[in-house]
Amino acid sequence: MNIWLLALIILGIAVFMVMTGHGGGTFFIIALVLAGIDMHIAAASVQFILFTAAFSAMLVFKTMKFVEWKLAFFMGVVIAISAFLGGFFSDYVPDKTLKLILSVLLFVLALFMLKPVKGNATQRLRTGWQYWSVTSFDHSAAYCINLIIVVPTVLAFGFIAGMVGISGGSFMVPLLVLACGVPMKHAVGTASSLVAASALSGLIGHAISGHFDYRIAVPLAIGGTVGGLIGGRIAIQSKPKLLKVLFAVTTLIAALILAYNVFN
Numbered sequence: 001m002n003i004w005l006l007a008l009i010i011l012g013i014a015v016f017m018v019m020t021g022h023g024g025g026t027f028f029i030i031a032l033v034l035a036g037i038d039m040h041i042a043a044a045s046v047q048f049i050l051f052t053a054a055f056s057a058m059l060v061f062k063t064m065k066f067v068e069w070k071l072a073f074f075m076g077v078v079i080a081i082s083a084f085l086g087g088f089f090s091d092y093v094p095d096k097t098l099k100l101i102l103s104v105l106l107f108v109l110a111l112f113m114l115k116p117v118k119g120n121a122t123q124r125l126r127t128g129w130q131y132w133s134v135t136s137f138d139h140s141a142a143y144c145i146n147l148i149i150v151v152p153t154v155l156a157f158g159f160i161a162g163m164v165g166i167s168g169g170s171f172m173v174p175l176l177v178l179a180c181g182v183p184m185k186h187a188v189g190t191a192s193s194l195v196a197a198s199a200l201s202g203l204i205g206h207a208i209s210g211h212f213d214y215r216i217a218v219p220l221a222i223g224g225t226v227g228g229l230i231g232g233r234i235a236i237q238s239k240p241k242l243l244k245v246l247f248a249v250t251t252l253i254a255a256l257i258l259a260y261n262v263f264n
Contacts, residue, residue, distance in 0.1 A: 003216065006035055007223035010049060014227025018057045019235040020247055021173040021188030022113075025050050025199075026106055028224075029164070030254050033261070037216065039095045043164060044206035045217040047087065050199035052221040053228035058192040060232030066189030068182060070134050071143070075172070076197035078151060079158035083198040086162025087205025093163065099262045102164045106255030112174050113248035136186070143180050150179055162202035188235055 009031055017024030025046050032042035061067050090098065132145040157171045172194050176187035206212055 003219045006031065007219045009223075010220050011223035011227040014049075014053045014224045015231040015234070017247075018053060018192070018228050018231030019238060021191045021235070022247060024053065024224075024227075025161070026102070026109065026251060026254060028220075029102065030258060032216075032220075033099070033258070039098050040090065040206070040209075040211045041213050041216065043087075043090060043098070044203060044211035045213065045220055047162075047199045047203035047206060048212070048217040049221050049224035051196050051203060053224035053231075054192045054195035054199060056225045056228035057232035057235075058189070058196055060229060060236070061189030061192055064189070064236055065138055066186050066236070067193055068134070068137050068143075068186055068190045069193075070137075071145070071176070071180065071182070072190050072193040072197075075150070075154050075194050078154045079161075079172075079194055079198045080201035082155045082158030083162030084201040084205045086159040086164075087202040088162075088209060090163045090206065091209040091211070096262050098164055099258055101160070103255045103259040103262065105160060105164065106251050106258065109171070110248045110251040110255065112171065113251060114245070115174070141181075141183075143182060145180050150175065153179075158198055161198050162205055185236070192232070 010028060013024050013027045013031065017027065028046040028049055029042055032045060033039060037045070058067060093101075130146060130148045132147055134143045134145060135141075136143065153171075153175060157175075172191040173184075173187045176182040176190055177184060182190065203212070
């Protein structure tokens with residue numbers, strides 16, 4: 001497939017995924033694998049695409065104050081470390097195993113997306129060493145973060161995301177809303193910064209392992225950047241409930257396609 005045609009496909013995926021706060025790595029990797037690109041090279045390229053798309057979207061969300069920077073910095077550091085390790089150690093996992101892991105992950109992701117998510121910033125603040133109280137960026141709300149739940153979850157998602165070449169943003173939005181009480185649009189905006197952190201560190205891990213091919217990654221990242229800017233602007237004014245259902249359905253389809261590819 002022509003690389004610039006593939007870049008247009010990446011642009012379309014980026015618009016749809018960024019506006020719902022899910023990064024798009026799952027569909028980026030499917031597109032590249034179906035285009036005949038080696039899984040390890042595809043994973044590295046997707047991390048680069050994710051970084052450029054998420055960073056451009058984050059700039060859009062930042063102007064509307066939809067990024068909770070305290071949460072973004074804390075989770076970003078945690079996910080960056082685990083994503084780097086995932087990208088670095090991916091070289092020790094066979095190509096088919098990576099595809100199977102991603103297929104299973106897609107099924108889990110679809111179940112998350114089918115669950116209705118309602119943001120609610122009003123929480124009863126709790127005390128104890130495991131709880132961290134965070135004031136929102138605009139000082140309109142306070143979030144109570146249970147570190148025992150959040151830290152291991154972010155570490156696990158970051159490692160898997162870095163290993164198979166996805167962002168982890170699809171899990172970050174439900175985590176921010178359900179476990180941290182962050183309103184939906186703020187969760188989407190904050191997740192964009194987490195996607196960027198995860199993707200950058202995962203990219204470094206893949207690059208050290210020799211998986212990065214700039215001839216593939218750069219043209220596709222251009223499409224991802226443009227899609228991130230467009231998707232971020234649409235997200236500010238859109239209601240993502242219907243998009244979440246559509247995303248869950250297409251995620252199940254993607255999982256089936258990838259599973260079929262593994263066993264055939």
